[in-house]
Amino acid sequence: MIRDARPNRVLVSLMSLGLLAWLGLDALSVAPNRLVQGTPLNPVEALGWWVTLVGALPMVCVVWLAWRPTAFRLWASLGVVVGLLMAMPLWLSGAVVAVLDPELPQARVGIGPGFWVLLFLWLLVLVELRIRLRLRRAWVWGLLLFVLVVWGIALSHWLTPLALVQEYQARSDQFLEAVSYHVALVGAAVGASLVIGLGMALTMRRFDGLRRLGFGVLNFLQTIPSLALFGLLLAPLAWLSHQVPWLGALGVSGIGWAPAWLALVAYSLLPMVRNTYVALEGVDPGVIESARGMGMSRLQVFFQVRLPLALPVMLEGVRITTVQAIGLTAVAALIGAGGLGTFIFQGLGQAAMDLVLLGALPIIAMALMADALLGALAERLRRREAA
Amino acid sequence: MSEAAFNGPGSVNGRSRWRFAVPLIWLTALLLLAVGMTTLEPLFRLFEPDLRQVIYDREHFWVLLGEHVLMVAVAALLATCVGVAAAVAVTRAAGRDFMPMVAQLASIGQTFPPVAVLALAVPVLGFGTVPLIVALLLYGLLPIVRNTLAGIQGISAEVLEAARGMGMTPRQVLLQVELPLAAPVILAGIRTSVTVNVATAALGATVGASNLGDPIISGIVNGNTAYIIQGAVMIGLLALTVDSLFEQLQPGVPGQSSGAQSGQG
Amino acid sequence: MIELFDVTRRFGDETAVDRISLRVERGEFCVLVGTSGCGKSTTLRMINRLIEHSEGEIHLDGQPIRDFPEDQLRRRIGYAIQSTGLFPHWTVARNIGLVPRLLQWSGSRIQDRVEALMALLGLPPEFAHKYPHQLSGGQAQRVGVARALAADPDILLMDEPFGALDPITRQTLQVELRDLQDRLDKTIVFVTHDMDEALALADRLVVMHEGRIVQQGSPIELLRAPADDFVASLLGGDDRGLKEAALVRVGERMQPITPKVGEAPWVSREATLNQALSLMLWHQTRHLLVVDDADAPVGRLSLDALLQKAHHE
Numbered sequence: 032m033i034r035d036a037r038p039n040r041v042l043v044s045l046m047s048l049g050l051l052a053w054l055g056l057d058a059l060s061v062a063p064n065r066l067v068q069g070t071p072l073n074p075v076e077a078l079g080w081w082v083t084l085v086g087a088l089p090m091v092c093v094v095w096l097a098w099r100p101t102a103f104r105l106w107a108s109l110g111v112v113v114g115l116l117m118a119m120p121l122w123l124s125g126a127v128v129a130v131l132d133p134e135l136p137q138a139r140v141g142i143g144p145g146f147w148v149l150l151f152l153w154l155l156v157l158v159e160l161r162i163r164l165r166l167r168r169a170w171v172w173g174l175l176l177f178v179l180v181v182w183g184i185a186l187s188h189w190l191t192p193l194a195l196v197q198e199y200q201a202r203s204d205q206f207l208e209a210v211s212y213h214v215a216l217v218g219a220a221v222g223a224s225l226v227i228g229l230g231m232a233l234t235m236r237r238f239d240g241l242r243r244l245g246f247g248v249l250n251f252l253q254t255i256p257s258l259a260l261f262g263l264l265l266a267p268l269a270w271l272s273h274q275v276p277w278l279g280a281l282g283v284s285g286i287g288w289a290p291a292w293l294a295l296v297a298y299s300l301l302p303m304v305r306n307t308y309v310a311l312e313g314v315d316p317g318v319i320e321s322a323r324g325m326g327m328s329r330l331q332v333f334f335q336v337r338l339p340l341a342l343p344v345m346l347e348g349v350r351i352t353t354v355q356a357i358g359l360t361a362v363a364a365l366i367g368a369g370g371l372g373t374f375i376f377q378g379l380g381q382a383a384m385d386l387v388l389l390g391a392l393p394i395i396a397m398a399l400m401a402d403a404l405l406g407a408l409a410e411r412l413r414r415r416e417a418a
Numbered sequence: 419m420s421e422a423a424f425n426g427p428g429s430v431n432g433r434s435r436w437r438f439a440v441p442l443i444w445l446t447a448l449l450l451l452a453v454g455m456t457t458l459e460p461l462f463r464l465f466e467p468d469l470r471q472v473i474y475d476r477e478h479f480w481v482l483l484g485e486h487v488l489m490v491a492v493a494a495l496l497a498t499c500v501g502v503a504a505a506v507a508v509t510r511a512a513g514r515d516f517m518p519m520v521a522q523l524a525s526i527g528q529t530f531p532p533v534a535v536l537a538l539a540v541p542v543l544g545f546g547t548v549p550l551i552v553a554l555l556l557y558g559l560l561p562i563v564r565n566t567l568a569g570i571q572g573i574s575a576e577v578l579e580a581a582r583g584m585g586m587t588p589r590q591v592l593l594q595v596e597l598p599l600a601a602p603v604i605l606a607g608i609r610t611s612v613t614v615n616v617a618t619a620a621l622g623a624t625v626g627a628s629n630l631g632d633p634i635i636s637g638i639v640n641g642n643t644a645y646i647i648q649g650a651v652m653i654g655l656l657a658l659t660v661d662s663l664f665e666q667l668q669p670g671v672p673g674q675s676s677g678a679q680s681g682q683g
Numbered sequence: 684m685i686e687l688f689d690v691t692r693r694f695g696d697e698t699a700v701d702r703i704s705l706r707v708e709r710g711e712f713c714v715l716v717g718t719s720g721c722g723k724s725t726t727l728r729m730i731n732r733l734i735e736h737s738e739g740e741i742h743l744d745g746q747p748i749r750d751f752p753e754d755q756l757r758r759r760i761g762y763a764i765q766s767t768g769l770f771p772h773w774t775v776a777r778n779i780g781l782v783p784r785l786l787q788w789s790g791s792r793i794q795d796r797v798e799a800l801m802a803l804l805g806l807p808p809e810f811a812h813k814y815p816h817q818l819s820g821g822q823a824q825r826v827g828v829a830r831a832l833a834a835d836p837d838i839l840l841m842d843e844p845f846g847a848l849d850p851i852t853r854q855t856l857q858v859e860l861r862d863l864q865d866r867l868d869k870t871i872v873f874v875t876h877d878m879d880e881a882l883a884l885a886d887r888l889v890v891m892h893e894g895r896i897v898q899q900g901s902p903i904e905l906l907r908a909p910a911d912d913f914v915a916s917l918l919g920g921d922d923r924g925l926k927e928a929a930l931v932r933v934g935e936r937m938q939p940i941t942p943k944v945g946e947a948p949w950v951s952r953e954a955t956l957n958q959a960l961s962l963m964l965w966h967q968t969r970h971l972l973v974v975d976d977a978d979a980p981v982g983r984l985s986l987d988a989l990l991q992k993a994h995h996e
Contacts, residue, residue: 583733
């Protein structure tokens, strides 16, 4: 099936770039404490020439393998890249031991640009290999899980001087709270918009005028930038909580979860309603007609035929909405809604970059996971439908 | 893009007289507000009767507006050039090897929340206007690359074969057939990119770039609702102006507004 | 004149076209016919180098086609395909004027040419400013043919140009194309899988199967003496007699005597023998009265004359 005799230029160029990044960019920085700007170190400075050359070897190996990409050689490259991704934290652990002065317990190690570039390039290599070897997505996620386990072990045992880890340890309780709060807020917003969205889509299918009006309003809302919408909700909610004491007692106020949740629902409605509407409308009329022809009642047609057939496209709406809400919730931290965005904006305020990362990385991970899970679910439903 | 979906320029000319009425209304409101925010002082007094200062005065609103527009415009311009060029490159025979990866990257990248991209730009690039523009540019690339790819790949194989069969050079095929036919889809990509970036740029105040987000952030920090409303209304109007402008430029099918596809700041 | 010498085309391990040799004379209407996947479209595309041949040589007026830059070569050869491939973002006039513009003709010359072609193909002048999606299938196909003819190429390559049309439009366009060919004297290579279309159009019929040429010759030659069972069944099996009859006009078999009016059912001189046979079956008669365009009787056709093999062919 793969009998390409030409070099796989994608792999060759990615790995060549990787070599350049490895040999030319700073992979680490060392600072005596949190406040001082760190000193950048490249891999040679950190662990010497020999280790750096040994580290370069697998990348050269992939270039060589990709030069004549038979299926076997691509599989071998996959092995090498996964190996590299797992070796990365181990190398870091070694480097941490080597570069840190034991006299300075406050010293911390920052991750440099070279490291991020390499991680990015290797993940791209993984993407390319997945495409060329036609691997299932779930399969690659499985591989990445392995990599993550190695990372987890290294992070918890040997990488404590890493600034990112230190920021985490300083606020591990807060972190867990922020994650669960973030998830809860996203869940509440997506859940509410799912219910409201389904209701709106059903109503819009009945009344044409309402459909135009509804989409007009939702489009309008979606156009307003999030920060502006959060801001605009602030005043009326503050006023409301003053006027209606029991709302205030519930925690509704100009800042906090209430405006965040409202704005999230407002943004979530457009993709949700649009997908639900399109999904319900998109069901093959022939199927509906034959269902009715068999003598199914209206309700039976809806619940047993139309809704199940529309489900994959509706799930697509849930996926878009969820990914969008994860990002928007981060912005909501600015109006005191809590969640992982708090770390980002605190970090930006204090110029503590590792605190920014502590907020941003989990948000990206959450978005990617939500995207992958919901995407896989929709795919599964679709395949079952096709079968 | 189906051939039937293509409305010739004739249909656009039909409504040309009033096409730009809506964007013009939003724009007028935006400019009036930028120049004359101070005259609304009594109104904002209602929100914050106890504060000494109710009109944001660290910078003129028209300066903030100019900065905001400039950042987004520079980023959008660069993103369009780079994005279209990249998508064109990977659809040529010479770059086709890179296409699956670039397509995947563009679609995976769009799952990244824009605020996270902005946050990641700071450790790498530092604080200030340039890092903000780079972050906007990088994030703005994705929908443009994706839509350009979709637009070019959506052209029917027969049209391309006919173009080659008639003796057009590859350059002529690209400039006279592929890009014009993909234009509506590319424009939709630029619209998504700009819409997201208007919103994301507003967060620039947190990374040391000054623009219309400043009054909001400052208002939140100082507990001044009036500031927040001023910034929010200005950003909202700017977004509406830009979006309605793209709406009118779009020659595509009504109801298929891909501008607000997903992704907010 | 187009000549193919032992031309082969491989796609990976597949051999799509296997050592075929073919010679199409100037002014000849050559139809490549065969089942789908037999290599006929590949052969056509190799002539204008949309597909490069792997082995062998293709000559155009005695010169190897690889001597020409591809773009120049294609501008010399008209090309029309099934789905027309009209540019949806260009008007009809601009579509037709494509190749002249590539050849950098002057604006007025292009305009004159476009108008002349639209007239030639029976397209009303007001169509000039329409867009392809506003045309019916038949109209779009006329525009496609006009575009192929625009720069007055000596050679025209056509790949199932009428494949997507309804039978009636299709037949009209076939008649018009044949007519056009008689007037313009182009060298045409035409690909189709429809045997009736092939028989109706071809001067030379080339039957292809699994990448090879199985048989070539005039339609009558092939009908009379199919090389093997495959060709015979492709030509219509037992219907071959009727297909052959469809190639001969009544005027060629009638006896040119002046018969008495009202003697028998009448048939036009321009009708084909199979139509005449059908009339005989319908009216249960052995004789038909033959009339000319003005419905004036000019001859008489008997069943015996109809069944007789033509000696002069």
